[in-house]
Amino acid sequence: MEVLKIATAGSVDDGKSTLIGRILYDTKSLTTDKLEAIEKTSKQKGYDYLDFSLATDGLVAEREQGITIDVAHIYFSTRKKSYIIADTPGHVEYTRNMVTGASTSQASIILIDARKGVIEQTNRHFFINNLLRIKDVVVTINKMDLVDYSEEVYNKIKADFSELMNKRDYQDQKITFIPVSALKGDNVVNRSENMPWYTGQSLLEHLENLDKKDIYNVGTPRFPVQFVIRPKTEDFHDFRGYAGKVYGGELSVGDNILVLPSKTRSKIKDIYFYDEKYQTASRRSSVTITLENDINVSRGDMIVLENDLPTIDNHFTANICWMDSKPLEAGSKYVLQHGVNKVLARVETINHKIHPDYSGIEKNVQGLGVNDIASVTFKFNKPLFFDQFKNHRTNGSFILIDTQTNSTVGAGFIQ
Amino acid sequence: MNKDTYHINSLENEAIYIIREVAAQFEKPVLLFSGGKDSITLVRLAVKAFYPAKIPFPLMHIDTGHNFPETIEFRDRLVKELGLKLIVRNVQDSIDQGKVKEESGRYASRNQLQTTTLLDAIEEFKFDACIGGARRDEEKARAKERIFSVRDDFGQWDEKNQRPELFDMLNGQINLGQNVRVFPISNWTELDVWSYIEQENIEIPSIYFAHKRKVFLRDGMIWSAEDEVVYRDDNEEVIEEMVRFRTVGDMSCTAAVLSEAATISKVVEEIRDSTISERGARIDDKRSEAAMEKRKQQGYF
Structure with a gap:
């Protein structure tokens, strides 16, 4: 079955958890025991309605504070698709979680409170969707029941948001507006009878009808070698297979390839998925490739088509999202993980900070704090084989790892 | 003759990628095997990940001594x-x-006691990565679990200080004394697992299918009356029912469900229409709303 990952972004009290709870409820994805737990807790809190947010706010600390503080994953399925919602917090301090949730998503939902309209937070949510180049964005205008299901309110918010759309770099992004009431269930799964002026699809209908070609970024094939398989058994005595995932495009038997960094030429001999051989390895498949020639290939090397090379260099400039409380400074060194490849990287310059609300850039920056987004130039101890993020989502992104704590401290998008 | 295309199962491809990352990034990985359907699925995925080579790490079973006999028999056969x-x-x-x-x-159960035995075994063999079959859809606290989840010297999970996981990149770098729990089927649901078992025609222990069993009722749940490790009051009446198990954990805390589903396709159908979550039949999670989170912080799977 097709799997669609969706990131959600909204400010505190925009009703994000309620929206997700409503989706689960209306698609009959909430099981009796979960529903009972929600009813019981809603009653204890003295509500006269079901608090669907309890279905998603997982951690004890969150239940105590009544806000979502980390990325939670919620699963449901229809007959057509399996859905994974990365529920990311909308709090201003939690940019890092939104970036994280959006990095694995193909679509995203931005929530706006109909009473408040487009606020500073909305700019930030949209900015991150743009930075991460999410192809399909649904702007969900919630709490329509509290503004008398007014078309005027909806149109005003739509117009305000459209101004924001002119500021983005990623113009190809598809944006859809849907007026909903998560609490009452209008236009979430079922179409609303309260808003006859809206003739579009409900939120779920929109997601159900998204086509693969609308949501996946396609590029040229890149095959980073994860693991070398050498069985050394009688049957497979000389077998030397390169295990990895195919990104961007397809690879086929007979393709002329180059192995990076050595630039050794060869041809694809066989493509295995488990014990079957295939003519073509499709995008996102985890296959094992054998080559015509017996050449030295190891983890971190990359197999590419010989007429379609990535950039091979020992430095690049990237937009990064900093995620650690210890600041990033010029001269700092990190382990840079690019796919399955790792190098030691030094910060050459912090070029400028980017305000994540479209209010411009800031030059002469000394260091980056947690949740800062900035343009940074790095130099590495050995060359990487990379693409620009705008051309290749996988081969254009990387993470930074602190050399002392080993924590993931930043994410980057190559310019 | 090569096949042209194949239907991509993105969850399967993701899991294989994760398992290969474990083999590449760690020195002493182990696959935690319980004999349940999730760990059987993991073994299948690992076989696929390294074909035609063998799985390059061992399996480990933390045996509570309260397993269903069918599970142990199955385990030994699979390994062989x-x-x-x-x-x-x-x-x-x-x-x-x-x-x-x-x-x-x-409500006595050995489920919680497993944690100590597991942590001792990790220490004994110096395992740096333990692959487990936990899924995020099982329970609310698990919904926030990472794919590579770092545990400290005491095996503890610090849920407020987890590493962000971006794109496909898995950061397996750890400090001395730390180890990582890896969950390749994080993104699978119970239905996904069952559909995969059906698609791949994977053999699983017989207790997953409907069978006649002597049981008794307590707290609205159905308990096996065929083994003495499940505590039963004298006034709790034994009856015979057609049942099957949706999870096969420690017998003392795993309840059965009424079912006529005797084949894999019937089970898949039943799960699709089910309105009770899998863990609804696990008494250990019902102890309190935060039960799972507390156990995880202490180093549970």
Whole structure:
């Protein structure tokens, strides 16, 4: 079955958890025991309605504070698709979680409170969707029941948001507006009878009808070698297979390839998925490739088509999202993980900070704090084989790892 | 003759990618095997990940001593057929060594005691990565679990200080004394697992299918009356029903469900229409709303 990952972004009290709870409820994805737990807790809190947010706010600390503080994953399925919602917090301090949730998503939902309209937070949510180049964005205008299901309110918010759309770099992004009431269930799964002026699809209908070609970024094939398989058994005595995932495009038997960094030429001999051989390895498949020639290939090397090379260099400039409380400074060194490849990287310059609300850039920056987004130039101890993020989502992104704590401290998008 | 295309199962491809990352990034990985359907699925995925080579790490079973006999029989057969290495460590030994105290009373279970035995085994073999079959859809606290989840020297999970995981990139770098729990089927639901078992025609223990069993009712749940490790009051009447198990954990805390589903396709159909979550039949999670989160912080799977 097709799997669609969706990131959600909204400010505190925009009703994000309620929206997700409503989706689960209306698609009959909430099981009796979960529903009972929600009813019981809603009653204890003295509500006269079901608090669907309890279905998603997982951690004890969150239940105590009544806000979502980390990325939670919620699963449901229809007959057509399996859905994974990365529920990311909308709090201003939690940019890092939104970036994280959006990095694995193909679509995203931005929530706006109909009473408040487009606020500073909305700019930030949209900015991150743009930075991460999410192809399909649904702007969900919630709490329509509290503004008398007014078309005027909806149109005003739509117009305000459209101004924001002119500021983005990623113009190809598809944006859809849907007026909903998560609490009452209008236009979430079922179409609303309260808003006859809206003739579009409900939120779920929109997601159900998204086509693969609308949501996946396609590029040229890149095959980073994860693991070398050498069985050394009688049957497979000389077998030397390169295990990895195919990104961007397809690879086929007979393709002329180059192995990076050595630039050794060869041809694809066989493509295995488990014990079957295939003519073509499709995008996102985890296959094992054998080559015509017996050449030295190891983890971190990359197999590419010989007429379609990535950039091979020992430095690049990237937009990064900093995620650690210890600041990033010029001269700092990190382990840079690019796919399955790792190098030691030094910060050459912090070029400028980017305000994540479209209010411009800031030059002469000394260091980056947690949740800062900035343009940074790095130099590495050995060359990487990379693409620009705008051309290749996988081969254009990387993470930074602190050399002392080993924590993931930043994410980057190559310019 | 090569096949042209194949239907991509993105969850399967993701899991294979994760398992290969474990083999590449760690020195001493192990696959935690319980004999349940999730760990059987993991073994299948690992076989696929490294074909035609063998799985390059051992399996380990933390045996509570309260397993369904069908599970143990199945485990030993699978290991033999695939030529895998199996390590077994027993909760009974931890009890005998005085490291943990057996619970008593109606709800006594060895489920929690497993943690100590597991942590001791990790220490004994110096495992740096333990692959487990946990899924995010099982329980709310698990919904926030990472794919590579770092545990400290005491095996503890610090849920407020987790590493962000971006794109496909898995950061397996750890400090001395730390280890990582890896969950390749994080993004699978119960239905996904069952559909995969059907698609791949994977053999699973017989207790997953409907069978006649002597049972008794308590707290609206159905308990096996065929083994003495499940505590039963004298006034709790034994009846015979057609049942099957949706999870096969420790017998003392795993309830059955009424079912006529005797084949894999019937089970898939039943799960699709089910309105009770899988863990609804696990008494250990019902102890309190935050039960799972507390156990995880202490180093549970």
